[in-house]
Amino acid sequence: MTPLSGHLEAMRTAAPLVQNVSNFVAMNVMANVMLAIGASPAMVHARDEVEEFAGLASAVTINIGTLDAEWSECMMLAAGAAARRGVPWVLDPVAIGATTLRRQLGARLLELSPTIVRGNASEILALSGIAARGRGADAVNAVAEAEDSAHNLAHKSGAIVAVTGAVDFVTDGTRAMRVSNGDPIMPRVTALGCALTGVVGAFAAVASAFEGTVAALAYYGAAGEVAARSANGPGSFQVAFLDALYTMQGPDLDAIARVRAI
Numbered sequence: 001m002t003p004l005s006g007h008l009e010a011m012r013t014a015a016p017l018v019q020n021v022s023n024f025v026a027m028n029v030m031a032n033v034m035l036a037i038g039a040s041p042a043m044v045h046a047r048d049e050v051e052e053f054a055g056l057a058s059a060v061t062i063n064i065g066t067l068d069a070e071w072s073e074c075m076m077l078a079a080g081a082a083a084r085r086g087v088p089w090v091l092d093p094v095a096i097g098a099t100t101l102r103r104q105l106g107a108r109l110l111e112l113s114p115t116i117v118r119g120n121a122s123e124i125l126a127l128s129g130i131a132a133r134g135r136g137a138d139a140v141n142a143v144a145e146a147e148d149s150a151h152n153l154a155h156k157s158g159a160i161v162a163v164t165g166a167v168d169f170v171t172d173g174t175r176a177m178r179v180s181n182g183d184p185i186m187p188r189v190t191a192l193g194c195a196l197t198g199v200v201g202a203f204a205a206v207a208s209a210f211e212g213t214v215a216a217l218a219y220y221g222a223a224g225e226v227a228a229r230s231a232n233g234p235g236s237f238q239v240a241f242l243d244a245l246y247t248m249q250g251p252d253l254d255a256i257a258r259v260r261a262i
C-alpha cells in the first residue's frame with residue numbers, strides 16, 4: 001500500500017478538477033475546504049451543462065442534501081455522464097432515509113454505479129434498506145451499527161462504502177479498514193461531512209478508490225485534531241480547520257494517522 005502521505009502529495013501535485021453537484025448549505029464550505037487541500041472545485045449543476053462538464057472533471061461528487069425535482073434530474077445526468085466516461089464519482093446520500101423523494105433518488109443513483117458512497121451511519125443503514133434513526137442530515141446511529149450494512153452495500157453495488165463518524169469504517173465488500181482520527185467538534189460545524197465527500201473525490205482522482213478514500217479520511221480527521229487544539233468552539237474551529245488542511249504535510253499525516261485493517 002502507498003503511504004498516506006504519497007496519496008496526499010499526488011493529490012496536491014495533480015490539483016484535480018472536481019465537479020460537485022452539492023447543496024445550498026455546503027457549496028461554500030465545500031469549495032473552501034477543497035481549495036485548502038489543493039484541489040480545484042467547481043460547483044456546476046445546471047441541467048444544460050452538467051453532463052458536458054463531467055467530461056472535463058477528474059472526479060464528480062453528488063450530494064442530495066437540498067434536492068428538488070430539478071436537482072434530482074441534474075444529479076442523474078451528472079452521475080450518468082461520469083459513469084459512462086469512467087470518471088470516479090462519489091455519492092453523499094444526505095438524510096436518505098427521511099423522505100420518499102430521497103429514498104427513490106438514492107435507489108436510482110445507486111443503479112449508476114457510484115465509485116464510492118460516503119455517508120454517516122444512519123444514511124448508510126437507510127441506503128442499504130434498514131430502518132435507521134437519522135432525523136435529517138445528522139447521524140443518530142453509531143458507525144459500528146452500520147458496518148454490516150456497509151459491507152453488504154459494497155458487495156451488492158460494487159462501490160467502496162465509507163461510514164464516517166467517531167471512527168470511520170471503509171470497505172470494498174471484502175476488506176475493511178477503520179480510521180480513528182477526528183474530533184467531536186467536527187459535527188458541530190455544518191457541511192463538514194459534505195465537504196469531506198469532495199476531499200474523497202479529489203483523492204479518488206489520483207488513487208485507487210479504496211486507498212484514496214482511506215487516505216482522504218485520515219487526512220481530514222488528522223487536520224480536525226490539529227485544528228481542535230487551538231479552537232474555542234465551532235466558529236474558530238472552522239477557520240483553524242481550513243488552515244490545518246492547508247498546512248498539513250505528508251510526514252505530519254503519516255505521524256498523526258490512526259488507520260488499521262480489520
Ligand SMILES: Nc1ncnc2c1ncn2[C@@H]1O[C@H](COP(=O)(O)OP(=O)(O)OP(=O)(O)O)[C@@H](O)[C@H]1O
Binds near residue numbers: 139187190221
Ligand atoms: N464524534 C466524532 N469524533 C471524532 N471525529 C468525528 C466525530 N464525528 C465526526 N467526526 C469527523 O468528521 C468527519 C465527517 O463526519 P460526519 O460523519 O459527521 O459527516 P456527516 O454526518 O455526513 O456531516 P454533515 O452531513 O453534517 O456534513 C468524520 O470522517 C470524522 O473525521
Ligand SMILES: Cc1ncsc1CCO
Binds near residue numbers: 023025066190191193
Ligand atoms: C443542514 C443541512 N440540511 C440539508 S443539507 C445540510 C448540510 C449538512 O448535510
Ligand SMILES: [Mg+2]
Binds near residue numbers: 092094120137193
Ligand atoms: Mg452528511
